[in-house]
Amino acid sequence: MSDKGFVPNEFVYNTLIDGYCKMENIDEACRIRDDMLSKGMNLNPVTFNSLMQGFCRTGQMEYTEHLLEEMLSRGLSINLGAFSSIIRWLCMKSRLDSALHFTKEMLLRNLRPNDGLMTTLIGGLCKDGKHSEAIELWFKLSEKGFATNTITSNAFNSWFMLSMYRLDS
Secondary structure (H helix, E strand, O other): HHHHOOOOOHHHHHHHHHHHHHOHHHHHHHHHHHHHHHOOOOOHHHHHHHHHHHHHOOHHHHHHHHHHHHHHOOOOOOHHHHHHHHHHHHHHOOOOHHHHHHHEEEEOOOOOOOHHHHHHHHHHHHOOOOOOHHHHHHHHHHOOOOOOOOOHHHHHHHHHHHHHHHHHO
């Protein structure tokens, strides 16, 4: 671009990164990101969110987790979708400690997890025998004023009782 006399700004870079991510061309998106950084520009939440979506689309969730950690360390704003995607993936991989870490970060920012996410997380904790963590999370949600729906409540009760029954057997 600059060889044609056009000097791109953050908006142009972010648009290109987002476009390449949507086309699942994460390598080119990362090349554009690197070019952006080499020009002394900072990555912002738009850049991070585009890259995280791109990594999610291409099944490279471990990179998404690193980007989310970087955003947290920089104090950047993170939307609910970014948190939800990584928490679900961590639950699927049985990495519940990391999933809880990001859930707590989400709650610190007063972002309300949806009921599907809470059902997945609480169910995963109960299935893994982490009852105290599930109960602690349940109360944290209540303290924040985030009521759960009947489905999440029933799932919590069922998983909790089933896992307790397995411990007794």
